[in-house]
Amino acid sequence: MAVDTVLTIAEIRSVVAKWRQAGEKVAFVPTMGALHDGHLSLVLQARAEGARVVVSIFVNPLQFGPSEDFARYPRTLKDDVEKLQTVGADVVFAPAAAEIYPVAFQTSVINKKMSEGLCGKFRPGHFEGVLTVVLKLLNIVAPDMALFGKKDYQQWRLIERMAKDLEIPIEILGCDTIREKDGLAMSSRNRYMSAEEREESALIYKGLSSAKAAWERGERSLDKLTALFKDSISQCPRMKIQYAEIVDRFSLEPAGATVAEKSLVMIIAVLFGDVRLIDNLEF
């Protein structure tokens, strides 16, 4: 059976309401489309929970800065729906921008702490756009659980924090990053790279992995761990590190002196020409 695509808020609410009446569990996977195996793994995980699965596809203008790639962001709805069918998603919610942001729209959700560092420092307004659209989508779909990829680590933690802070009665799940064979984290933006860049981009995961390996051997100097990542990236001169930080896994605050007692994650962003790639690894 084909996956239904619904365009309006009223329609997706009525689909979910019918499942609820039948006592079914509902899971939600919000995406911006251009789906890859990372997205599909979220759908599979939701199905493994025995839930009906709603996938939204909405390229959210609010989370792109004026100089960012909103216009060229890949839009591949037909392909996306076919892929979702293969993994057994139940319905696709693909609203137009005017359905989500009518003319008088003026309310938004902000985070005043965990959004400031890492990507937030380089993408002002980005997480305000993310939190606002995710809260809207959660209110529209009203699922039992929503699934997010840990590839966007800061985003996942901010959404988890928002759900706690605003008492949103929905379980927020972070799911493991899915990687290409050479370790590159899957991303809709990978397709921006040339074949040569694509090959060189494997240095990102290599760098993260060598930092993690050193951590596991007992290295506790954050400077030395970060230097291992930088060494890997420096092998490709066209690749520039935007940031590379080792932070507390929950607060995303710098690990600081008490590093030994904390659960840490190394989070990085790399600029490769006009392509921006992010990744992370939990230590």
Place this chain on the structure above:
Amino acid sequence: MAVDTVLTIAEIRSVVAKWRQAGEKVAFVPTMGALHDGHLSLVLQARAEGARVVVSIFVNPLQFGPSEDFARYPRTLKDDVEKLQTVGADVVFAPAAAEIYPVAFQTSVINKKMSEGLCGKFRPGHFEGVLTVVLKLLNIVAPDMALFGKKDYQQWRLIERMAKDLEIPIEILGCDTIREKDGLAMSSRNRYMSAEEREESALIYKGLSSAKAAWERGERSLDKLTALFKDSISQCPRMKIQYAEIVDRFSLEPAGATVAEKSLVMIIAVLFGDVRLIDNLEF
């Protein structure tokens, strides 16, 4: 039967869940306590809708500025609960501040347009605090409808706007201002006034009423209408107008040149020593 007072989020959720299971409608009246007939009228209106009524009493620190009256704001829980009993409220939710704002709290809701003028101009951060706590309370109580007094006109419109913008599936009702015999709008802050001030404060409603009477006689000059209000207040030299504006009833934008086609409201704030009083009248 006494009105139950519950202190925790878990407990109020379980009370409401039982009503839901029984197919009952649930109405919510959020307050900061120090209840007067205005609040009680909201409860009566909720009961008239055939709903179970949850009243929250929470003096929200987030909506007070550093120089405002958070510390001296009246706290009269015992009296409040007795009053609520007389009008048939079903349950009082009176959480401690730490229940609503745990240590790691860092997410908030902002409005970027309608919150800027009127009270927002003089109380930076106030409406951010209001919207954030109201969204939390709406998520906690999860009622079918929530009732707000039109005395706080800008607050009501901002909450109504938030509910639309963020797709909160709860009906937001604005209820008529309840007034003392001399026309003064009921407010928890009226008790700050001396007997003499209390008497003089009747000039506020007199001023609004004479502006409205002129409007009804066909006066369309906003300057002349505003002057009528100012004339009334000027009879008491210790009373200072903080602002007095005639704005569009829905957008709260200045009425401007197309005044004749719009539904308007005159909104004012008056300073009387260290007491700040607000009121409004729809034209």
